[in-house]
Amino acid sequence: MRDVVIIGGGLSGLAAAHELQGRGIPYRLIEVKKRLGGSIISERRDGFVLDGGPFAFPRRADWSFLEALGLAGALIPVHDSHRRDLVAFADGAQMLIDALAKPLTGTILHRMAVSSLGQLDGQFTLCLENGLVLDAAAVIVAAPARFAERMFRTVQPEFSLKLADYGYDFIARLSLGFRDADLPHPPLFPWDMAVAFYEWTEAPQRVPPGHRLLHVGLRVPPPLVEPDALTAIVRQQIKAHGDPVIRRLDIWPEADPLPPHRATFRAEMDALLAMLPPGVVMAGSDYHGLGLAERISGGRAAAAKIAAYLDSRP
Ligand SMILES: Cc1cc2nc3c(=O)[nH]c(=O)nc-3n(C[C@H](O)[C@H](O)[C@H](O)COP(=O)(O)OP(=O)(O)OC[C@H]3O[C@@H](n4cnc5c(N)ncnc54)[C@H](O)[C@@H]3O)c2cc1C
Missing domain, CATH: 3.90.660.20 (Protoporphyrinogen oxidase, mitochondrial; domain 2)
Incomplete structure (x- = not known):
C-alpha cells in the first residue's frame, strides 16, 4: 500500500501521525522547518x-x-x-510536541516544503519545492491556510482561492x-x-x-x-x-x-472542505477552530477519516 503523506509537523500533523501509527497505517510526514512543533516553541x-x-x-x-x-x-x-x-x-508546550514525536517510527522529512498537490488514477502526487515528487494514497494537510492555499491551485482552484483570502x-x-x-x-x-x-x-x-x-x-x-x-x-x-x-x-x-471568530465560520468552512477530493483531509486551527487540545483531537480525527477512506477503496 502506498503511504499517507502528512504535510506539516506542528501539533495537528504530529497528532495525525501518532494516530495513523496506532492504526498500523504507513505514513510520511513532511515539515518545511528543521524542527517539529510549528507555532509551539x-x-x-x-x-x-x-x-x-x-x-x-x-x-x-x-x-x-x-x-x-x-x-x-x-x-x-x-x-x-x-x-x-x-x-x-x-x-x-514543547513537552507535548516531544511526547508526540518520540514514539513515531514513520519517515519524517525535514526542510522540505510541499508546493502543489495533484491527483491521477486515484493516487495523489505531491511536488516539493526542491523538485522531488512523491506519490501518496491519501494526504493530510496540517499546514495553515496561508501555506496550504498554493498546494490546491491545480487540484481544487476554488478552494485555493478561498484559502488565499484567509485573514x-x-x-x-x-x-x-x-x-x-x-x-x-x-x-x-x-x-x-x-x-x-x-x-x-x-x-x-x-x-x-x-x-x-x-x-x-x-x-x-x-x-x-x-x-x-x-x-x-x-x-x-x-x-x-x-x-x-x-x-x-x-x-x-x-x-x-480571524475567520474562526465569525459566527458563520463553521458553515462556510464546512462548505469549503466539502470541495476537497476524497482522500484529502485538512487539520489545524484554520479549518477547525482554535485551541491546543482541539488540535490533538483534530489531528486524530483527520487520521480516522483517512483510515475510513483507505478502507472504502476497492
Ligand atoms: C503565536 C501563537 C500563539 C498561540 N497561542 C495559543 C494559546 O496560548 N492557546 C491556545 O489554545 N492556542 C494557541 N494558539 C493556537 C493553536 O493552539 C496553535 O496554533 C497550534 O499549535 C497550531 O498547531 P498546528 O499544527 O495546527 O499548526 P502549526 O503549529 O502552524 O504547524 C503547521 C506546520 O506546517 C508546516 N508547514 C507549513 N507549510 C508547509 C509546507 N508547504 N510543507 C511542509 N510543511 C509546512 C509549518 O512549518 C508548521 O510546522 C496559538 C497560535 C499561535 C500562532
Missing part, C-alpha cells in the same frame, strides 16, 4: 521556562489524552488578565521574568494600550524562587516591535519597580486566524 533559560508561541490553555478543555502520552500531571495553573481558568505545561491578526508575545518585589501584585495594565491579554505564573516548575513570569500578548504598530521599546512600554504601563531579569520576544505576523 519553548525554552528553558536561567531557571525560567519561556514559551514563544502557545502558552496558556483553558483548564476545561479535554486533556484526557495527556495520560496516554505520559504527561499526566504536566499542567500547572496560570493567572490570567481575563480571569479565565487557565493552565500551562510545566516544562513548556490573520498580528501579535507580539513578550515573556518577562521579574523579581517578585519588582512586579505589582496582581499585575494590572491600563486597558487603553495594545495589550490583547496577559498571564503570569509563579509556579516553581517554570520560575525560580523569588520571581514571577509575565507573558504579554501585544498588538502594536510594527515600528514598536523592538525588544527594548516593548519592554519599556510594558514596564512603564504595569508600574514595575525594576527591570526584568529575563526576556523573550516572539513576533508572529500571521498568528491569530
Whole structure:
C-alpha cells in the first residue's frame, strides 16, 4: 500500500501521525522547518521556562489524552488578565510536541516544503519545492491556510482561492521574568494600550524562587516591535519597580486566524472542505477552530477519516 503523506509537523500533523501509527497505517510526514512543533516553541533559560508561541490553555478543555502520552500531571495553573481558568505545561508546550514525536517510527522529512498537490488514477502526487515528487494514497494537510492555499491551485482552484483570502491578526508575545518585589501584585495594565491579554505564573516548575513570569500578548504598530521599546512600554504601563531579569520576544505576523471568530465560520468552512477530493483531509486551527487540545483531537480525527477512506477503496 502506498503511504499517507502528512504535510506539516506542528501539533495537528504530529497528532495525525501518532494516530495513523496506532492504526498500523504507513505514513510520511513532511515539515518545511528543521524542527517539529510549528507555532509551539519553548525554552528553558536561567531557571525560567519561556514559551514563544502557545502558552496558556483553558483548564476545561479535554486533556484526557495527556495520560496516554505520559504527561499526566504536566499542567500547572496560570493567572490570567481575563480571569479565565487557565493552565500551562510545566516544562513548556514543547513537552507535548516531544511526547508526540518520540514514539513515531514513520519517515519524517525535514526542510522540505510541499508546493502543489495533484491527483491521477486515484493516487495523489505531491511536488516539493526542491523538485522531488512523491506519490501518496491519501494526504493530510496540517499546514495553515496561508501555506496550504498554493498546494490546491491545480487540484481544487476554488478552494485555493478561498484559502488565499484567509485573514490573520498580528501579535507580539513578550515573556518577562521579574523579581517578585519588582512586579505589582496582581499585575494590572491600563486597558487603553495594545495589550490583547496577559498571564503570569509563579509556579516553581517554570520560575525560580523569588520571581514571577509575565507573558504579554501585544498588538502594536510594527515600528514598536523592538525588544527594548516593548519592554519599556510594558514596564512603564504595569508600574514595575525594576527591570526584568529575563526576556523573550516572539513576533508572529500571521498568528491569530480571524475567520474562526465569525459566527458563520463553521458553515462556510464546512462548505469549503466539502470541495476537497476524497482522500484529502485538512487539520489545524484554520479549518477547525482554535485551541491546543482541539488540535490533538483534530489531528486524530483527520487520521480516522483517512483510515475510513483507505478502507472504502476497492
Ligand atoms: C503565536 C501563537 C500563539 C498561540 N497561542 C495559543 C494559546 O496560548 N492557546 C491556545 O489554545 N492556542 C494557541 N494558539 C493556537 C493553536 O493552539 C496553535 O496554533 C497550534 O499549535 C497550531 O498547531 P498546528 O499544527 O495546527 O499548526 P502549526 O503549529 O502552524 O504547524 C503547521 C506546520 O506546517 C508546516 N508547514 C507549513 N507549510 C508547509 C509546507 N508547504 N510543507 C511542509 N510543511 C509546512 C509549518 O512549518 C508548521 O510546522 C496559538 C497560535 C499561535 C500562532
